[in-house]
């Protein structure tokens with residue numbers, strides 16, 4: 001199942017200073033975001049708000065975290081909640097380890113996590129991870145505004161953003177040893193509304209296009225972020241946008257660190273009435289977004305809340 005080397009995801013440039021609602025570059029970006037999501041469910045954004053110092057700091061913090069003993073990392077649990085904590089030591093996925101931070105864009109959420117990992121916390125870790133998560137959150141909210149605006153439903157955007165919580169996942173995929181499978185993380189779709197990904201310089205993400213071809217995603221530049229449409233955005237958009245299958249396939253000799261910021265709505269999401277017409281009959285009933293995380297026995301959104 002090799003990828004098609006010549007295919008590339010769209011790359012949108014968000015480095016312009018004047019990217020503010022109402023400007024012509026904003027309107028242009030809205031159009032491009034919608035097009036990229038409808039075509040691929042996924043795209044790359046160039047965004048230069050994370051300084052070199054922040055990049056070094058946050059990837060240094062990730063190394064320090066993953067260097068902790070396994071039993072310490074296993075303390076990362078959210079008892080009674082559908083959110084995933086530590087994932088690792090899986091015989092079928094020996095390259096992969098990840099941890100989750102609930103309310104991962106708030107200093108409090110990050111400090112609670114750090115206090116579980118280090119006996120006296122870790123101010124440096126919290127500083128860098130918080131600063132980075134804020135950059136990713138700002139980017140996610142900008143993308144959400146553009147999505148709502150591009151469908152003419154911006155009036156729903158503020159309440160969507162107000163009731164959004166973020167789950168931050170910190171991921172580590174080591175290089176495969178000889179005779180070991182190169183699969184870092186299995187093929188899946190995200191259950192979020194949107195996911196923002198960032199990585200160190202090691203590419204490994206592969207995304208499936210609507211026609212079944214696999215694209216290697218190059219986001220090795222320090223200013224590159226990836227936006228992935230989740231199942232909730234697919235339902236909200238009444239199937240105009242598909243959440244793409246994706247997986248992590250490792251090569252080379254170096255460890256890959258990546259971060260995923262997953263946007264979850266704390267309330268009920270529903271298809272805006274503006275997105276329902278004769279050509280697009282309603283596909284989904286209103287659904288509890290966080291409830292989707294408990295819904296692991298069947299994987300399809302149609303089974304969860306299809307009309």
Ligand SMILES: O=C(O)CCC(=O)C(=O)O
Nearest residue numbers: 169171197205248258260
């Ligand atoms: O590490 C990556 O680039 C992707 C991770 C991912 O797909 C996920 O955590 O859902």
Ligand SMILES: [Fe+2]
Nearest residue numbers: 188189190246
């Ligand atoms: Fe994913």
